[in-house]
Amino acid sequence: MNNPKLQAYEARASIIKAMAHPSRLLIIDELKKQDRCVGELTDMIGADTSTVSKHLSVLKNAGIVSDTRKGTAIYYTLLCPCILDFIGCIEDVIESNTNKHLEEWKPLAIIGGFFLALYYMPVGTDRFDNAVFEALYLTKWYAQEHVLLCLIPAFFIAGAIGVFVRQEAVMKYLGPKANKLLAYGVGSVSGSVLAVCSCTVLPLFSGIYRMGAGLGPAIAFLYSGPAINVLAIILTARVIGMDIGIARAVGAVFFSVVIGGIMHFIFRKEEIAKVKAAMYIPDAVASRPLWKDIIYFGSMVAILVFANWGKAADSSGFWHFMFAFKWYFTSVSAVIFASVVVLWYGVKPWKMALAVVPAAALGFIFPHEPVIAFAAGTIGLSVVTSTDKGEAGEWFGSTWGFAKQITPLLLGGVLVSGFLLGRPGHEGIIPAVWVSDLVGGNSLSANFFASIVGAFMYFATLTEVPIVQGLIGSGMGKGPALALLLAGPALSLPSMIVINSYIGPKKTIVYCTLVVIMATISGMIFGTFF
Structure with missing residues (x-):
């Protein structure tokens, strides 16, 4: 050679x-x-x-x-x-080859598990077939009742928070360095005007958290938002009892602050890092006065609230009046919103007209099906904003980011929740009698189990009240009833999945654990005295 x-x-x-x-x-x-x-x-x-x-x-x-x-x-x-470096390299190759073999086992295990699940699937048994039906029925109902009227407006609001709300404003009122009394006060009571469920509040939580809100105030909003809306508190007081209604309102506000404070303390190192990072955020120049942003967001919140206004128990009075005319209030809010977007947010009038005219026409053609006009308006707004190259285009991009991240997780979670627990008033794979037998009296186990069931079961806005009323009639104690009311609206299996994608598994586990613990404690205290 x-x-x-x-x-x-x-x-x-x-x-x-x-x-x-x-x-x-x-x-x-x-x-x-x-x-x-x-x-x-x-x-x-x-x-x-x-x-x-x-x-x-x-x-x-x-x-x-x-x-x-x-x-x-x-x-x-x-x-x-130095020959040892060569041997170390060989060890890396061996480990890499081993990992490749292990990675090949993962899809094999998944395929094998899927095959075994299909092979032994108890198709044909009444309980399994009914659980599948309940899963599909609940998902269909959720898609019909909540995706269009609740989630999509919430997505647009969350997207707007990400684009139009200045980060320094969020940091000033809700950030880690903000006045604690102000930050936790805003976070714990701001949800009182939002008649939203645990899933609908998620985009709003994500919006303020991404913009720099402290973990504590953001968690306080996440917990209290679905739990203390005015309609739910009033309905609880009228249907179940004034004592539980007041306890629910006070407990939701108090425990939202406690849970937020504990979360802030546990993850204080990350919050300190967030404060240091905020020091280098340059002050942004406001493109419009604050009052314009307030009207803009207020009109969107009004659309969300009025479109989802629940039916009152009585056929007269203020709440019945609001329900009877809710679509008129929604329409007025939509007109204000469209005007604001054209006047102050750079959308051309002729573009907005392309969205408004078809929605208005469908409203007159189908006066008894207002959801059709609502859907047309939503599609029109999506087309108008998605084709805009300015702020409106950024708004749609932010909105779409929330939608594609959250929607699949929520629908999957609702499907699983329906299979396990069924719709309210119906059974899934888990017999309802197990639940009712375990929540009687005011023992620690009864309150804890009620909190667990409430945390995993999906409750649409206001539906938790008749469910608890029925359980009380079946022997449920008042303590477990309050525990379920405090844990149920604030959490659900679908919301847990989405929260995990936002703040990670560690924070999600701590948050869910705190909700269950606080709900259990509140149920024990309330049941002892009432």
Whole structure:
């Protein structure tokens, strides 16, 4: 071999060949620790002396080890410790190959598990078939009643928070350095005007949290938002009792602050880092006065609230009046919203007209199906904003980001929740009698179980009240009833899945645990005195 480059490769190959035996690798591994004599290496390898000597001779000829006589014994020394880097690289290759094999087992395990689930699926049994029906029915109902009227307006509000609300404003009132009384006060009571469920509040929570709100105030809003809307509190007081209604309102506000404060304390290092990062955020120049933003957001919140106004128990009075005329209030709010977007947010009038005219026409054509006009308006607004190259286009992009992240998780969670627990008033795979038997009295276990059921079961806005009323009629204690009312609207299996995608599994587990603990404690205290 006359090529110098090939000769260099041949020299390298001879070194590698000298190490290419398990016993020689063991010798190198031991010599890196200290010098060894033949006798010691013989014991370690478990071979005869002549064999070990041959291995040492190969390594010595390759220039990897050297020998030194000390008395009657010959000790060997590792000449090139850098050879250990090569061996370390080999270990990385072995680990990589092992991981590849393990990764191949993952899809095999998934396929195998899916096959076994299909093979042993109890299709044809009444309970399983009914649970599948309940899962699909609940998902269909959720899509019809909540996606269009609740989630989509919430997505647009959350998107607007991300684009039009200045970060320094969020940091000033809700950030880690904000006045704690103000921040937690705003977070704990701002949900009182939003008649939203635990899922609808998620985009709003994400919007303020991404904009720099402190973890504590944001969590306070996340917990209290679905739990203390005015309609739910009043309905609870009138249907179940004034004592539970007041306890629910006070408990939701108080525990939202407590839970938010505990979350802030547990994850205070991250909050400190957020404060330091906020110091380098430059002050943004306001493009419009604050009062314009207030009217803009107020009109969107009004659309969300009025479109989802629940039916009153009585056929007269203020709440019945609001329900009877809710779509008129929604229409007025929509007109204000459209005007604001054109006047102050840069959308051209003719573009907005393309969205408003079809929605108004469908409203007159189908006066008894207002959802059709609402859907047309939503589609029109989406087209108008998505084709805009200014702030409105950014608004749609932010809105769509929330929608594509949250919607699949929510629908999947609703499907699982329906399969396990069924719709309100119906059974899933878990028998309802198990639930009613476990929430009687005011024991710790009854309150804890009521909190767990409330945390995992999905409650639409206001539906928790008739459910609890029915459970009380079946023997449920007042303490567990309050525990369920405090945990149920604030959490659900679908919302847990989405919260995890926002703040990570560690914070999600802590938050859900705190909700269950606080609901259990409040139920125990309330049940003891009432």
